[in-house]
Amino acid sequence: MAPTSVVIVNFNAGALLSEAVASVLASTVPVEVIVVDNGSSDDSLRRLREAAGRDPRVRILENRENRGFARAGNQGLALATGDFLLLLNPDARVEPDTIARVREALVARPEAGMAGALVLNPDGTEQEGCRRALPTPARAFVRAFGLGRLFRGGSLRDYSLSDLPLPPGPVPVDAISGAFMLVRRSALQEVGPLDDGYFLHCEDLDWCFRFGRAGRTILFVPEARVVHHKGSCGRDRPLFVEWHLHRGMLRFYRKFFLSEYPRPLYWLVTVGVGLRFAARAVLTLLLRTFARRGHA
Numbered sequence: 001m002a003p004t005s006v007v008i009v010n011f012n013a014g015a016l017l018s019e020a021v022a023s024v025l026a027s028t029v030p031v032e033v034i035v036v037d038n039g040s041s042d043d044s045l046r047r048l049r050e051a052a053g054r055d056p057r058v059r060i061l062e063n064r065e066n067r068g069f070a071r072a073g074n075q076g077l078a079l080a081t082g083d084f085l086l087l088l089n090p091d092a093r094v095e096p097d098t099i100a101r102v103r104e105a106l107v108a109r110p111e112a113g114m115a116g117a118l119v120l121n122p123d124g125t126e127q128e129g130c131r132r133a134l135p136t137p138a139r140a141f142v143r144a145f146g147l148g149r150l151f152r153g154g155s156l157r158d159y160s161l162s163d164l165p166l167p168p169g170p171v172p173v174d175a176i177s178g179a180f181m182l183v184r185r186s187a188l189q190e191v192g193p194l195d196d197g198y199f200l201h202c203e204d205l206d207w208c209f210r211f212g213r214a215g216r217t218i219l220f221v222p223e224a225r226v227v228h229h230k231g232s233c234g235r236d237r238p239l240f241v242e243w244h245l246h247r248g249m250l251r252f253y254r255k256f257f258l259s260e261y262p263r264p265l266y267w268l269v270t271v272g273v274g275l276r277f278a279a280r281a282v283l284t285l286l287l288r289t290f291a292r293r294g295h296a
Contacts, residue, residue: 003030003057004099004182006086007076009069010037010044011233013090017044018051023093025057029100033058034076035090038066044090068199077193085188089179091232092119094225101224102182105170113187113216114208116176117224118166126162127228131220132175134209135159137253137261137269166222173220174212178204179228187216195255200241202248209256238284246277 006024010017017035024033033052037045037060045060052058061075073087084103088094094117102115119130133139139159161173181204191214194203208218231241253269 001030003032003082004084004086004103005077005080005082006031006033006088006099007073007080008033008035008088008090009072009076010035010040010090011066012040012042012236013044013233014042015044015047016091016093016229016232018047019093020088020090021048021052021058023095024088024099025052025055026096027094027099028096029103031057031099032081034061034079035059036061036063036072036076038063038068038072068196069201070194070198070203071196073203074193074196077188083185085183085185087178087181087183089228089233091229092179093227094180098180098224098226099182102180102219102221105219105221105224106182106184109170109217109219111215111217112172112184112219113191113211113214114176114181114183115170115219115221116173116182117180117226118220118222119177119179119226119228122227122229126166127177127179127230128160128162130177131161131173132205133159133161134174134212135205135252137257137265140249140253140269140272167220169223170219170221172217174218175205175208176218176220177228179230180226181207183211187211187214190214191216198244198248198251200244200248202245202252206252206255209252239281242277242280242284246273246280249273 008020021033021035024031035048035058048060063072077085084106086099098117102117106112106115119127121127191210195206198206211218250270250273253266258266
């Protein structure tokens with residue numbers, strides 16, 4: 001069996017990076033690991049070199065600055081040699097059989113181009129975004145105003161599917177979590193790499209949307225598990241992360257929905273995204289202020 005190429009984009013993941021790589025190296029299938037570092041200022045690379053630097057399966061590529069997730073991910077994908085390529089977050093940990101199970105699901109479905117695992121929070125609960133419908137303007141509106149929670153069980157739903165029972169086996173979905181995305185090389189060659197116009201966030205949704213448009217099924221494989229310490233790499237720069245999240249949302253809607261919906265709707269989406277960012281920014285600043293006072 002040819003190795004599965006695992007691409008990990010790192011930025012200040014600390015000890016979690018070494019844990020992620022160690023979990024991949026313990027997989028039951030052959031792997032190669034390509035770590036692309038985006039100018040980290042912490043000790044994550046030192047820790048990795050001490051733990052796995054002599055392992056011939058591990059390759060480290062260092063960028064001098066933060067090039068963004070999509071651009072760095074594409075660097076790693078370009079170096080990968082496997083027929084199956086996995087994008088894995090540096091704060092995610094796979095089980096020994098995770099990659100094998102997801103790979104088997106792809107092999108069994110020749111029309112499938114991408115597959116994801118059951119992504120769990122550290123407390124064992126399913127992480128939101130693990131399986132999703134595409135965030136159309138209508139679903140985004142329901143999500144933004146919490147209408148799905150107000151009318152739980154009704155016809156109003158946002159794009160998250162994590163409140164539904166787990167299926168008994170692999171099922172098609174519109175989108176999976178960017179923390180774990182296994183793609184078939186032949187499908188990657190059809191669809192193309194990540195859109196590096198996104199700096200951070202929404203590049204995974206963009207990729208899923210393009211896979212779907214190319215006629216490639218995306219699978220959610222519930223029997224394969226990943227633990228994801230979400231937000232670990234951006235904990236010290238919450239406003240930076242929020243800015244690029246909302247910027248990515250606007251790029252996504254502009255790219256895929258601007259020509260399909262009335263222009264005034266896009267203006268409403270833009271205003272809504274702006275207001276959401278402002279609210280999140282204020283909340284973030286307040287929480288940081290209270291935290292500092294609490295430590296004073």
